[in-house]
Amino acid sequence: MIEIGFGPQVCGQLSAGASREWLVPDGRGGYAMGTVSGLRTRRYHGLLVVAGETPATRRLGLVSLDAAIIFPSGAQVRLATHEWRSGDVDPRGFELLERFELVDGLPRWRWRVGDLVIERELAMTYGRSCVAVVHRLISGGPVRLTLAAACTWRDAHAERRADGPAPRVEPVADGAVVEGAYRLSGPGWKPVGQWWHGVHHREEAARGLLAEEDLWHAGTFSGELTGPGDTVSVLAWAEDLAEEPPPATDIVAEARRRNRRVVAAAKPAGPVEATLALAADAFVVRTGTGPDVVAGYPWFGAWSRDTMTAYEGLFLHTGRADEGRELLRAYAATLSEGMLANTADTGRVEYNTADATLWFLHAVARHVELTSDTDLADELLPALRTVVDGHLAGTRYGIHADPDDGLLTQGAGGEALTWMDARVYGIPVTPRAGKPVEVNALWINALAAVGSLAGLLEQDAGAAPRAHQQALESFRRRFPSPVGWLYDVVDAPAPTYPLGGATLHDDDLLRPNQLLAWSLPYAPLKPDPAVLRQIGAALLTPLGPRSLAQDSPGFLGRHGGGPAERDGAYHQGTVWPWMIGSWLDACRRAGMSTDEMLIGIDSHLPEFGLGSVSETADGLPPHTATGCPFQAWSVGEVLRVRRS
Template structure:
């Protein structure tokens, strides 16, 4: 199988433009545990989340920044020294070194940098070991008349990855060395970073110091503390000859684990693992853009660090605890995002075993008729304040059954599915219940945000949507019809009862949600302020789901309204322009950003419901449906190279914002790309 390559092209003639491009574009590597490595292409730190090793620990630690960056330079035999890579300081960007960067690419999703200076060419490649908190930085001298001396100085700030960059470590760093093994910690029970050089002849020189003026530009723009301090114990120096390699390994694993898989073996195994992922995918997804998306999906499928009790239970059943990181850098695993993403992440990619693990994992967490909304960072217990995640669970199970025919899993989780239905009928937490007078699902509790439009700042719920929300009732109807189908053979009386409930829901939905004056659907009926006629994309789910609750004669006006008022090249706006709450851009501090989060801001994942609705109404217009994805295809070279962002500004030029890589953005793009491809 050929290597899947994405070259990032930047301006090599205008140094100012080149620098801006290299600062704005980012890369991401993950380790299957929730840990990651990430940074800007030029090497400057601009986010609190940037680092070469963000390790995933069991609770209560969660994800920890263990190695922030390296300063890198080479020394030539004549004594001259050249530094490569950028450095963002309080006084501005240090341009020295950026000029030598001549190329950046992803090879099967793994980042590779190319530097050229004084007749020498050096390439650097990063690889994380799957299911380990280990990163290898591999350097190769590709051309040059003489060997060079490579100097690598690690800088660090041990802290939770979401902690402020100005957080001060309570205990001093302790550095120990035994032969060529080096270890840094802040105490015997604290996390430990292990460093070792492989290949070439090298040594370590003690040079303890601090850099107190590291400026994180994106943190500043987002309204957070932006000035941080990094500490170093010294530097490694290693000789590098023509066609030779040297690698710096940073890890929190044991020395025995590191010795078992040296850097080159780790790189070869990770390349093979990625090629096997491609080989398992839909044949149409094994090359080109689709192959890049398949590799990007792998970043989100994880075995969460910790959750020991759940792992013991799963292993006893022959399973693994498997879940989905909603987005990098700051999200953990979310129930809603997992269920919406499941088809694109696991079924389109042929990862049916992981799909089953994910569904059975979340079935185990069902409480009071709900699956978790999210698992907070560093915690083993989920939070359940969501009205739609449990209904998306039915959608995900249905897609899984269509791809696999795995009736055994359906029967295994049937008690949880039935429990969810029954608790919604009788009433569960947060005011989630079916109104017996009309069969519509209502929800709402003071101070809680329960739908996917869930922004909250302090006590302010930005889009509360309390009442009968349009997509919740589309999902509820879909769940009833699916459950009616699944129980028809083994419990026909229950199946008929569900059919009656579904009929009532359908009648009420079509009489209550149609906004005749606008020619589209209300977003919420029976809300705190009555019926809400805000034009939002949520109405599309009444068409796009397996069982469409909306009468067919209403499909065309709804779809046309969404196309003309909400569709953009990168997804759907969350609110139509002209509404008093509409925000054209997503920027500023937390309050300003959350005020715009679902008030116009574009979400790429919503392109999925639009494409599905379009093809239901116009099944012969597959090529047109495919064209709706062109803008997102171009975004694969912006913000996080090789992935798709969480959100975009609502107006041109549609700047990417939010998480640099989002599970449902990637998943829905891949699913729709394959659905609309020959």
């Protein structure tokens, strides 16, 4: 893997250290997460974040373990870092950090106080909501180390305040149980029971959200560090509270071994691919119903569009084909009226997507092609034919194949059904009602894939071949525009008319959606190098294509501010790294060199979500990363295209 580590120039500068985030997943959708400096900048940061029935229903438990060194003289040095409502940063333990690094994907901090050096390591038990935090004396001593446990128990998206009841803390051997939900265990436990008021989260403030909460100092652990090699460790775990986990040092060692196995199974060609393979592992989780994919950390759960777009990279290029087969079968079981369920993050199963189902057909076809798994093809082909039939007959949200030209049209009042699904105050920013270019590229690709799978199995392809021919001919006739690139949407309701009005137009705004028309396995068009150069000049950045050209009306170059501002810019110029895969595929098919096109992404790996790829970035330089620091389809597509 690539080396990711920072010295005092980054660790000791709060703005630098606090803008780089680490993630340790538990394989179930829960995690530990924080920053290089140790400052919690998000409401989502904590040492034990527990997934519920779905990966999206997470709760924050153990927030932090604030370390302090007690010297024989009685002098105390605090190693933690907090920011408060007043703007004060206290304590300032980040100033004592001489090194932060990821070792086999796990974070390690090293503080120096004169000749005294203390190291902290952290890991989670894979498949269980359990975190282990180990402190080791490297040099100097003897000293006493105390660890103040700051606790809560709340929805990960919310805050908890001192004007409500304090968390219930019950004493048990070597620690306590908090709210009956999770247990703390370590040496020298001493109950405290005190509110810490006004902890500030600077990233939440920047996002226009509530940025303060109160934390409960449940108690403090303590232990002696007499000489180099001595450790003081704390465990925290949810569920099966009476079942003691292995020793913390064993958990860290096993987590390292597992991460090395994950990388080896992917058979990476070099350190960047190895880093991406481990990054991909964070998103593949196992719930009570089987394998699934977390779309992004820290706030997303499972979204079928993201899952299927990332599928090939996350599963087929990491040695996870068996898990992938299980996932595809489970998702096929959600098909209804020819549509794949989109998400259950909202608390109910939703089918509000025009493209996720088509990505599902693509994922199945890629799985069969890369693994020769004809048994899965035989099992799922009937379901795939129902998708084709459902779209030809018409399904939810006005999604149907136009009988006149065979192209897929979609749209319903107040809905944003494509991947460009942001809404402000309930109004879609980019509704794209009509016939979007990437939806129809996916439709044509899906029809061809169903025909190919049926031919492989020597079975009836149903309506797919005829529908494919009609849609292909219509696409080639309708989507090329006089300006050189492809229309983003054809037969779109005119902006001045209500949805479904009689006046239609073709939208020629320059967006990256058209890349799928050249990049998919059964793409409807052959790429023209001149057209791609024209698109690249307008859209391409070091982290991927912008979602809208800079000279287009409505372009917004910064993806920041409050929820309305962020959602308004989400698809109006913001960069989306996941689309670098389609860009590179299209360029390769056009015979263009792509050797230098991933340098920006590679350089991004140690910049934001450490070892991973962000959800989005600003459309204007320096293309600051935004959105989720760890995003599944960004990682999946970058890994896929590197290995293709």
